[in-house]
Amino acid sequence: MTGLLGLSWRLLRGGGRGGLLGAGLTAVAVAVSTALLLFAVSANLAFQGRAEREAWRNPVAADTGVVAVQAVRRDYVRDLGITVVDVAALRPGAAPPPGLDRFPAPGEVWFSPALAELVRELPAGELAGRFPEKVGGTVGDEALVHPGELVAVRGQEPDAPVMTVKAPQDPLTGTAPTRVAGFTGEPTNDAQAYQALALIATVLMAVPLLVFGGAAARLTVARRDQRLAALRLVGATPGQVVLMTVAEAVITAAAGAVAGVALYGLLTPLLGGIEIAGGSWFAADLWPGVPYTLAVLAAVPLLVGLSAVVGLRRVVVSPLGVAKRETPPAMRVVRVLALLAVLATVPALGAGTAAGVVAVVLGLAFLAINLTGPWVVGVIGRITARTARGPARLLAGRRLVDDPRAAWRTVSGVAMTGFVAGFIGLLSPGSGLLGDADATTLRLTVPAARVSQLTEEARERLSAAGVPARVKVTGEGGDRTLAVTVTEAARVDEAVIDRARTALDGMVPGRGATSEADEERFGVLLLQDVGTGTVVVLTVSFLVAIVSAGITAASSVLDRRQTYALLRLAGTPLEVLNRARRAETLVPLAVMGGGSIVVGMFCALPFSFSAMNVSGLTVLLACVVLGFAGVAGAGAASAPLLRSVTADPAPRPD
Template identity: 65%
Template structure:
């Protein structure tokens, strides 16, 4: 009976009543779609780490070893190639690596699809000649991302590539290791990306949960009036709660399904975002079916709980709701929660637990959301006391009467301000490297630098590459003669090997190919190659910052637009009565804008400061211009988005004030 009555009330609410229902459905759909993305990011990075673990060998230890494995990095056209050397030990039959149906035989070379395609397109002397005896293509199970360049080379156990000592620098690769299994373990880089993904997820999920909870409170005044009337004519508290839950769950379930469909349609586009060297497999960004089902079920349940949480006045004092009495003001003790969290930030930042850091950041979010309505009420009292014009007085009184509703309108931008303040200080500057590509260097075994240098000259001469080969201690330096000197800012910097040079990519790759295997297990690299990983990480952090802020802005603008329209519907009787009493429409519109912009300026600025305070302990570099630009753009875009979203509800305000006989539902 309760569900049937609820359905009839939903359908019988009139055109504007249905508009409120559609607003709630839209808010839940946006929340669900972005929530699925925020959760999928963690699973996606975990999937990448698992697929790449086989290249990070773990010593067999006390277990019987079955193979020898090592890795190093090569380069082509400024891109990194991961080269894995693998050999089965005599008398052992190890399991094949991921992506292969059998263990590679000595001399066989398997390329990733992207590298095989590149080798077919480039001249053989620039790439394909480095990896002769190609046996096939690696499967996706061996790849971190679809565009990854990787080589799996089968070796004999006593091959120089697996017996010679390699560099101890982890950036260069790994030493030959006897392994009991090719399972390996995630690399430090992969674990670092997972930590950053966890923090990014918290920065996205918490505003989404707040927005999702606010979705249940859209058009709350209209619903409370209706339920209070039912309560006064004899409905029991249980019936009121049941109808509220039914209404919220029905609408939220439809919105959650719509959000899940929207996310599914967006996955192919999201998979093109390049992080950690390349785009994503679509399957990585597709949550597990249980996660998808959990979101579609959990979002409506949370929405229902949020709706029930606001029913206390309807159940306890339905006459007060019907008479529109102002509820008691909130107490300042809410501020203590925020102070406690901020006091804990410097302490927690000294630890290494990413989970604990994420929890504290999440608590800071929730504390801002808790203290927000109290601050809005305080702003309202100050605004009303200092008002000199009718619009400002109306705005101040509205903020005092219902600070929670006003906070819902600006909470999205306020929480986005926290994200911008936190990330703005953490955004790294651009890596200022030498970008020297005209010098190739390779370390030679002790006492053999002259011999290696002479072999390098012979190889380059045979390949038709003009270069000057010199030695510096145990390092052989190859300076390409066709390279041009870097001028401008680079001219004031000198590389250890001489003036900074920029080589043509084709000439550089011909030299790399000619020098392949010059020193087994060691790759000739340029200074730009050595700076490759640092530049990639900084670029990924910048991309991640843009993604997190983009999600936050979508939440903020959607929240501002939907809640502004909902607020007009909630107060349509009040607006219509004021209009009939002679209040100009322009005054009502200015009051509506003021009750958004005034708390937005205060709470947005305060949230930015709180976010910056939380970000200071995690700074690894001094503040840079890009971080300040991020903050400025965030503030400008936030204000513009909220103003624009709020302006969309002006026609609705004109419509509700044109009713000559305003009445409740």
């Protein structure tokens, strides 16, 4: 290795223990960013994969090239949903549905692995009685949304009643028989809702990660800037300085990115256990694949390199000022105008706004907060220095004024988390939003012409199954509804309800008995998943915030090791230095953390419910407590490093 690249490598390798520690901190920051960024990307791709595997059950009618008839119905057992797909071939040799080795013959049923196990475990009167057909095989993973999904595919004759019924069905319970040219289908509304939520969650996780990854390039920035400024003063050209900086940053970031991919691979089994939309994940769902992995591996070092180059302006333009440690000019208020411009667009959003537009606005809000943060920190520093009544606060204020960007990097993670908490906390719906739906009264829609016959048949079936129930006819006009209510409340449990479902199964082709709770099951599940997603997003955000605070706190000590050591030589107690470090972190954190929470809540207003629920308020309070505790703990963890760098009575220059 020769020339400038060789010099960059030697400077990186020969930087001493402090230089190697700084490079290690950068690598750790990049590794964490890469691993969590892979998770954010994989989550989005995983929901897309689920939507594609589920699409075949949402048939699209065909006018030409028809090869089969397909009908889909929702059934339930033990508070779990079952997808029942009836298919009939119209042409010999028709391609089978996804996940099946062959087209199901009439009188055959194919179970998913989880449903097959449940059929064996439960009494026949509770589940197996609904599928009297011969078992033909097992539905493969490529046709399932998640490993535990319950799916049954039944073969039928084309003229079977279930394949010829003309009555429309409720979209919540299934689709009427549809003539199809193949089992491709289209994504369901449910799948699209989850994809939209996943996109927004990806932005809430990915943007802070990108900001953190970019900030990693500026760790131990003072040490590097001093060295590069010296090279500029002895004749190095701006281009040579830029090339050496990019080489050093990219070498460190590339090593961290590779470590991040390995870290994500180790975490994948744990992440796969997170249950969303009723089940966990296939291992392949959470691996983004070679193209996306390579893209992340290339993008993260590139981001770090670009961030390092952006920070070189003073070194290139004013190397003497950097060498003399002159305080840079104050930042301009135009940074605040960028945030105000983004917030001005928020009232135009609403519940009907496309997820992509919401994601873009949230991303811009994140970036605007990151742009505004250093300016606000500088203002806080000037106020702190002017109102200081002791040496610790005076040192803290002067430090904030001297380098507000470095101080912002320490608290930016928690500030970003505060934005996420404010946004999610206001949107988190209460657990009782949908109320307590009735799960003990089953309803079955029947044709008006057969209502008397089917009412009597329902009573006979329920009696034969040992289910004491009252059958009542409701509705007027066309179709009527049989409302089946178990009469002995003390005996009402899941097993009794499942026996009633099984007894009523098949009475009306293509229709099953469902309760009010069944019809609201998707809404309840969605609310639960929003809560789960909130925990996941906030966990990622907190992890980024605490790691960011810890790494930048240690980096700050290394940057100012000479200053700290000289202050100790001048007689400044170590405790005063520690108090100053805490003040320069906690004071801007209180302002920026609270401000970012308010901004997040403002951005959530167009989509929020009428009032904040207790769980949303709890999320906000937990964020405040954990954020302050995490940053304070991260700062305390670097106290031994401060003691170490101030122990040398004659600190040498870099």
